[in-house]
Amino acid sequence: MTKYRFHHDPLHRRLLEQAGRMNGPDCHLERLVAADRRLDAFSAMGGGVFYDFSRQRVDESVMDLLFELTEAADVGRQFAAMAAGEKVNVTENRAALHMAARSFSSSPAMVDGRDAKAELQDVLEQIRPFSKAVHQGEITGSTGQAFSHVVVVGIGGSYLGTEFVACALEAFADKNLSLDFLANVDIHNFSSVWSRIVPEKTLWVVISKSYTTVETMANEDLIRRHMQAVGLNPAWHMVTVTSKGSPGDQGTGQELAAFHMFDFIGGRYSVTSAVGGVPLSLYLGYERFERFLKGAEEMDRHALEAPPKDNLPLIAALIGVWNASFLGYPQTAIVPYAFPLRKLAAHIQQLNMESNGKSVDAAGNKLDEPAGTMIFGEPGTNAQHSFFQLAHQGKAFPIDFIGVLNPQTQLDEGRFKGVGHQQELWANLLAQSTALAMGKPSDDPARSFSGNRPSSTIVVEDLEPESVGRLLAFYEAKTIFEAFVWGINPFDQFGVELGKVTAGKLRTEMAARNRDEAHDFSEVDPINRRYLQMLFNGRLD
Numbered sequence: 011m012t013k014y015r016f017h018h019d020p021l022h023r024r025l026l027e028q029a030g031r032m033n034g035p036d037c038h039l040e041r042l043v044a045a046d047r048r049l050d051a052f053s054a055m056g057g058g059v060f061y062d063f064s065r066q067r068v069d070e071s072v073m074d075l076l077f078e079l080t081e082a083a084d085v086g087r088q089f090a091a092m093a094a095g096e097k098v099n100v101t102e103n104r105a106a107l108h109m110a111a112r113s114f115s116s117s118p119a120m121v122d123g124r125d126a127k128a129e130l131q132d133v134l135e136q137i138r139p140f141s142k143a144v145h146q147g148e149i150t151g152s153t154g155q156a157f158s159h160v161v162v163v164g165i166g167g168s169y170l171g172t173e174f175v176a177c178a179l180e181a182f183a184d185k186n187l188s189l190d191f192l193a194n195v196d197i198h199n200f201s202s203v204w205s206r207i208v209p210e211k212t213l214w215v216v217i218s219k220s221y222t223t224v225e226t227m228a229n230e231d232l233i234r235r236h237m238q239a240v241g242l243n244p245a246w247h248m249v250t251v252t253s254k255g256s257p258g259d260q261g262t263g264q265e266l267a268a269f270h271m272f273d274f275i276g277g278r279y280s281v282t283s284a285v286g287g288v289p290l291s292l293y294l295g296y297e298r299f300e301r302f303l304k305g306a307e308e309m310d311r312h313a314l315e316a317p318p319k320d321n322l323p324l325i326a327a328l329i330g331v332w333n334a335s336f337l338g339y340p341q342t343a344i345v346p347y348a349f350p351l352r353k354l355a356a357h358i359q360q361l362n363m364e365s366n367g368k369s370v371d372a373a374g375n376k377l378d379e380p381a382g383t384m385i386f387g388e389p390g391t392n393a394q395h396s397f398f399q400l401a402h403q404g405k406a407f408p409i410d411f412i413g414v415l416n417p418q419t420q421l422d423e424g425r426f427k428g429v430g431h432q433q434e435l436w437a438n439l440l441a442q443s444t445a446l447a448m449g450k451p452s453d454d455p456a457r458s459f460s461g462n463r464p465s466s467t468i469v470v471e472d473l474e475p476e477s478v479g480r481l482l483a484f485y486e487a488k489t490i491f492e493a494f495v496w497g498i499n500p501f502d503q504f505g506v507e508l509g510k511v512t513a514g515k516l517r518t519e520m521a522a523r524n525r526d527e528a529h530d531f532s533e534v535d536p537i538n539r540r541y542l543q544m545l546f547n548g549r550l551d
């Protein structure tokens with residue numbers, strides 16, 4: 011069997027031909043959505059989610075070819091192999107077992123002779139009593155005061171997923187405990203956090219799989235300095251979440267607690283491991299974190315078991331590849347019509363772009379064109395007042411609308427113009443996806459709407475912890491299915507290394523100047539030399 015290569019598969023040419031047809035006047039979305047039973051035929055329900063792709067620029071011929079592509083790329087087998095613990099991260103010779111972190115079934119997940127699931131369960135059993143002891147004031151800071159502030163110290167996957175979930179479930183949070191994020195090495199991030207916390211009552215959760223990420227290590231060092239400066243022993247205000255054997259694993263032996271993460275879960279897939287487990291159990295209570303895990307598990311089971319034509323994340327992935335590689339849309343926006351989901355796009359940005367922003371396939375063959383999609387987004391209705399002008403009359407881009415039927419709050423919504431706030435929100439969500447698809451001609455070109463702008467609508471019944479877990483797992487599976495169709499490895503991220511190495515060289519020059527004022531940056535290229543001079547002079551001239 012010849013090795014699958016996305017751009018060389020016969021289906022690729024046939025799909026390009028379909029894209030040409032789809033760009034013709036007979037296939038304007040206004041016509042596609044008018045077809046009989048359009049929504050029934052172009053929607054799916056599963057894993058506690060409703061997925062409507064009736065306003066995507068596809069018809070049955072396109073979908074049939076995309077499902078054939080699923081077979082050609084052997085997507086189902088690869089996804090099952092990943093779930094079984096095979097080393098699908100071929101460039102790093104690692105498994106990708108983020109789903110094992112929320113699997114409550116008894117079946118093991120063996121990796122190199124170890125049961126990964128048992129190791130993950132052990133960490134959960136460590137988190138549960140720890141978070142309870144902090145809530146009950148049995149574990150306190152070094153002055154005996156209960157903790158009232160938790161600060162996550164981490165960057166990328168070591169905080170983005172947690173920030174998304176914490177924001178989504180803020181309504182359920184323990185009001186006696188605030189949660190902040192110290193990710194950026196920019197001193198303004200630290201100063202902002204430091205201004206809001208009470209050091210004696212603060213627990214710093216240092217999260218770094220490698221324990222070598224400079225931003226996180228610099229912040230950890232700064233925390234220790236400032237805690238010591240106010241007479242506190244930082245070790246009694248710090249827990250670590252890191253991989254076994256990392257520089258942080260030994261710890262100082264004094265940390266309040268040390269929790270493990272593992273090399274078989276990548277950072278951007280780690281929010282259901284201790285990376286999210288420690289801060290979210292402190293902020294929301296362990297039981298709600300577990301409910302979040304159960305929602306994710308429900309979508310995992312759907313992604314693993316549903317046949318392709320009923321499989322929500324697989325369908326979404328096929329449409330993602332169709333839009334990016336055949337209809338030529340380089341971006342996709344994620345627009346949740348739900349204020350609690352306002353941090354979702356930032357997490358999916360890393361999840362999807364760090365996974366699929368690749369130019370070679372898993373076998374090392376250069377792709378004819380890079381894989382991946384640029385992700386951005388803001389919640390609706392806000393997005394209507396920022397980038398929807400371009401969405402309607404500028405360069406078209408697909409949108410994932412996300413709707414929630416029942417809000418978290420029972421507050422009186424009033425009846426402005428005869429409707430409550432949630433109804434007003436939905437009127438806008440449906441209006442936007444409709445207007446983008448249908449358009450509206452006008453004799454005045456400035457007031458003409460071309461329409462034919464694709465979108466999907468993803469609906470959950472509520473924003474309980476389970477639903478947030480479902481959405482998370484939906485986007486993780488979608489990302490991975492997309493990668494398997496493109497034939498790439500979604501689990502490595504070598505693209506982040508060059509910047510780090512280059513920063514290291516400049517850091518060395520700066521440190522030399524800090525030691526010796528006569529150091530003149532003569533070894534630095536002229537452009538960067540000018541910037542170093544501006545920085546050390548504090549002046550533009």
Ligand SMILES: O=P(O)(O)OC[C@H]1O[C@](O)(CO)[C@@H](O)[C@@H]1O
Nearest residue numbers: 166167168218219220223277506
């Ligand atoms: O958890 P660590 O090792 O500090 O890495 C932080 C982040 O940096 C990256 O390695 C690169 O962005 C991410 O994959 C990861 O989530």
